[in-house]
Amino acid sequence: MAGHRFIARTVGAIALAGLAGCTDTAVPVEATAELATSQAELASVAQAAAGRKHFQEALPGTNGRSCATCHVLADNTALTPAHVEALWARNPADPLFHRIDADDPTAPVPTYEHLKKGLVRVVLPLPANMDVIDVQGNVVTAPDRKVSVWRAVPSIADTGFSGPFQADGRETDLVTQAQSAVTSHSLGGTVALPVLQRIAAFERSVFSSPRARFVSELLELGWPLSTIPDPDALLLLDASERRGRDVYNLACEACHGGRTRNRIVDRATHDIAFYALKPDGNIQHIIGPDGRPQRVYVPRPHSEFLNAGYAYMTYLGQRGVVPLYNTSVGFPQYRFRFYTDGTRQHHVTDLPPIPVTASGDPNDINPALDENGAPIVGPALAAQWYSTDPGRALITGDPAEFEAFDVPSLRGIARTAPYFHDNSHATLTDAVDTYSRFILPGIPTVVLPQHPPEFPGGPPESLTPAQKQDLLRFLQRL
Numbered sequence: 001m002a003g004h005r006f007i008a009r010t011v012g013a014i015a016l017a018g019l020a021g022c023t024d025t026a027v028p029v030e031a032t033a034e035l036a037t038s039q040a041e042l043a044s045v046a047q048a049a050a051g052r053k054h055f056q057e058a059l060p061g062t063n064g065r066s067c068a069t070c071h072v073l074a075d076n077t078a079l080t081p082a083h084v085e086a087l088w089a090r091n092p093a094d095p096l097f098h099r100i101d102a103d104d105p106t107a108p109v110p111t112y113e114h115l116k117k118g119l120v121r122v123v124l125p126l127p128a129n130m131d132v133i134d135v136q137g138n139v140v141t142a143p144d145r146k147v148s149v150w151r152a153v154p155s156i157a158d159t160g161f162s163g164p165f166q167a168d169g170r171e172t173d174l175v176t177q178a179q180s181a182v183t184s185h186s187l188g189g190t191v192a193l194p195v196l197q198r199i200a201a202f203e204r205s206v207f208s209s210p211r212a213r214f215v216s217e218l219l220e221l222g223w224p225l226s227t228i229p230d231p232d233a234l235l236l237l238d239a240s241e242r243r244g245r246d247v248y249n250l251a252c253e254a255c256h257g258g259r260t261r262n263r264i265v266d267r268a269t270h271d272i273a274f275y276a277l278k279p280d281g282n283i284q285h286i287i288g289p290d291g292r293p294q295r296v297y298v299p300r301p302h303s304e305f306l307n308a309g310y311a312y313m314t315y316l317g318q319r320g321v322v323p324l325y326n327t328s329v330g331f332p333q334y335r336f337r338f339y340t341d342g343t344r345q346h347h348v349t350d351l352p353p354i355p356v357t358a359s360g361d362p363n364d365i366n367p368a369l370d371e372n373g374a375p376i377v378g379p380a381l382a383a384q385w386y387s388t389d390p391g392r393a394l395i396t397g398d399p400a401e402f403e404a405f406d407v408p409s410l411r412g413i414a415r416t417a418p419y420f421h422d423n424s425h426a427t428l429t430d431a432v433d434t435y436s437r438f439i440l441p442g443i444p445t446v447v448l449p450q451h452p453p454e455f456p457g458g459p460p461e462s463l464t465p466a467q468k469q470d471l472l473r474f475l476q477r478l
């Protein structure tokens with residue numbers, strides 16, 4: 001009952017905002033508390049308010065960092081490079097600058113160049129069926145079997161529906177996630193359950209827009225996603241924004257679809273993301289009916305994580321092939337061996353595979369062809385010496401999920417630059433350019449016409465400059 005009233009109110013608020021023609025994209029994320037009308041709603045609003053306090057204030061027995069040290073409330077609960085730079089200038093003794101996130105935690109005088117790019121060190125245990133290997137194939141796993149990667153700090157807005165959490169989806173529950181955050185970032189001990197629950201309640205009350213809140217509340221009431229009315233239909237869009245929505249539907253919706261904007265709705269696009277690999281890490285091919293080699297795919301119906309080249313991009317940045325926002329800082333250089341199980345006796349594959357290039361030049365990214373004319377390549381589809389972040393494979397130990405990442409929600413996306421799991425792109429314009437030039441042309445299920453390069457010497461594009469402009473305008477409203 002209370003729930004229905006709640007929805008009616010939210011729908012009403014959205015409809016009113018829409019009818020009044022007022023844009024809700026400028027609403028700060030925390031401005032979502034409304035008049036509570038029932039006891040249960042009052043209790044949950046009170047819980048969220050208490051949770052906000054825990055979120056903002058360092059918990060006892062920690063290194064002084066609160067959640068808000070990194071999820072900055074004034075910056076849509078993300079960590080912007082500008083915030084880090086300003087804080088460094090003002091107070092280098094702030095708890096944000098803790099040695100665990102120094103470029104080199106063992107340096108006599110720690111430096112924080114990664115943090116200044118908005119990147120935080122994430123330390124993860126290696127799955128039992130994996131080892132770290134070097135270029136010669138020797139096992140070089142650290143004695144504690146841990147690896148570390150550099151990740152951006154995402155906004156906690158819309159966590160009511162955007163799970164699973166983290167770039168690799170390793171957390172599925174906000175309470176457990178909050179304890180992990182206290183342990184890993186704040187070096188704190190076990191936190192009382194009610195405190196974690198209040199933090200989670202606060203997070204669930206933070207939305208990027210009233211439309212996001214609407215979607216979240218219906219999902220919480222058990223509405224199947226497919227039955228939720230499209231709240232974005234209430235947006236008053238001008239002609240350019242409407243064209244941008246059409247571009248979004250053609251180019252982005254397959255993966256960022258549904259009312260949540262973070263669900264893979266096109267199963268064909270999902271299925272072409274998982275390759276069968278040979279023991280050397282290269283993709284298996286078979287000869288198709290047309291006599292030409294075709295890639296072999298492995299079905300992973302329950303994995304909602306995709307590798308569309310996001311970690312490979314950072315690799316190319318590190319190699320000096322493309323300029324990226326995160327190129328000025330160093331990333332780890334990992335190769336991995338996958339085994340059948342935790343005994344690590346039976347080898348499955350090594351990733352990334354040692355490049356076999358057409359020219360024989362180790363710096364060339366163009367692969368050689370095998371006797372059937374198939375390119376000799378691993379999951380990156382081009383030569384790759386190492387991985388800067390194996391993504392989901394580090395959680396599941398599944399080589400098919402190498403460099404696969406969770407699909408983030410695009411709601412409120414204009415307010416959370418920089419972009420991608422490791423801040424490889426400074427602006428939304430840069431991200432859209434990369435999709436048009438490098439990502440969309442490589443997705444065989446998203447077939448778009450080819451357009452001439454927008455940038456001199458660049459590759460052909462999937463989107464025209466006008467389409468990109470329209471798409472950017474629509475994304476500003478999402």
Ligand code: HEC
Pocket residue numbers: 055065066067068069070071120122151152153154155156159162164165166167168174177178179181182185186199203
């Ligand atoms: C030192 C910085 C730092 C602190 C402090 C911190 N976080 Fe995070 N948070 C991160 C990073 C980095 C990620 C992404 C990690 C990844 O993808 O592996 C993250 C991810 C998250 C996510 C997942 C969001 C999503 O959409 O996937 C949630 C929720 C979250 N943090 C909540 C918290 C809470 C609650 C606290 C306090 C108890 C906290 N964080 C403290 C850096 C921090």
Ligand code: HEC
Pocket residue numbers: 167248251252253254255256269305306307308310311405406407408410413416418419420421422428431432435443446
């Ligand atoms: C094949 C699936 C797929 C398609 C199609 C796709 N995306 Fe993505 N998108 C992803 C995945 C997976 C990630 C996470 C990658 C990462 O974090 O490195 C992502 C991340 C993003 C991000 C970064 C989000 C953040 O919080 O940092 C933006 C922005 C984005 N996509 C925009 C778009 C736009 C715009 C389109 C259409 C032009 C599009 N995407 C099409 C799968 C896709």
